[in-house]
Amino acid sequence: MPNAxxxxxxxxxxxxxxxxxxxxxxxxxxxxxxxxxxxxxxxxSARGMFAAxxxxxxxxxALRVTFYLPLPTGARPIVASARVRWVNDPQAPxxxxxxxxxxxxxxxxxxxxxxxxxxxxxxxxAAPVAQGMPVE
Numbered sequence: 037m038p039n040a041x042x043x044x045x046x047x048x049x050x051x052x053x054x055x056x057x058x059x060x061x062x063x064x065x066x067x068x069x070x071x072x073x074x075x076x077x078x079x080x081s082a083r084g085m086f087a088a089x090x091x092x093x094x095x096x097x098a099l100r101v102t103f104y105l106p107l108p109t110g111a112r113p114i115v116a117s118a119r120v121r122w123v124n125d126p127q128a129p130x131x132x133x134x135x136x137x138x139x140x141x142x143x144x145x146x147x148x149x150x151x152x153x154x155x156x157x158x159x160x161x162a163a164p165v166a167q168g169m170p171v172e
Contacts, residue, residue: 055079055086056160062087062103077103078134082154084118088137093120101140105156112152117144 062077064087075089085101093099097120104111118140126136145153 055081055084056157058160060103060106062089062101064089064091065100065102066091066093066097075137078137080153080157082142082150082157084121084139084141086124086134086137086139088135090136091138092123092125092136093138095120095122098143099140105152107152107156112156114145114149114153116142116149119143 056079058077058080060077061074062085063072063074065072071091073089073091075087075091078086078088085103087101099118099120100115101118102113102115104113120138121141122130122139124131124134124137124139129136
């Protein structure tokens, strides 16, 4: 029987699984805030993000991210457990169109935050400038 996180992830509509370009700050914390850095979210999906950052952590590293969704009703804080899925080293970029940083997968996102994130992404997709916007 699949666990709740897998069921929740599989419930996400296909259109929200693609990463959309955004630009807002993200705080990345490893351990009990032993290492902490502010970077920026370069792209975002319901399943994860690319965090532009000087921090380079090994694939599989568990961490916590905090960012604020710019919603019409005001900024909505999102705190999520995440895992490093891949690293983009500027010296040997895996994705030359992205800055140095890490691709992160959300592994712990409460239901309310997940719904707000999905709503934000749906609104972003529906925006006139999103028409013709490339997605990954």
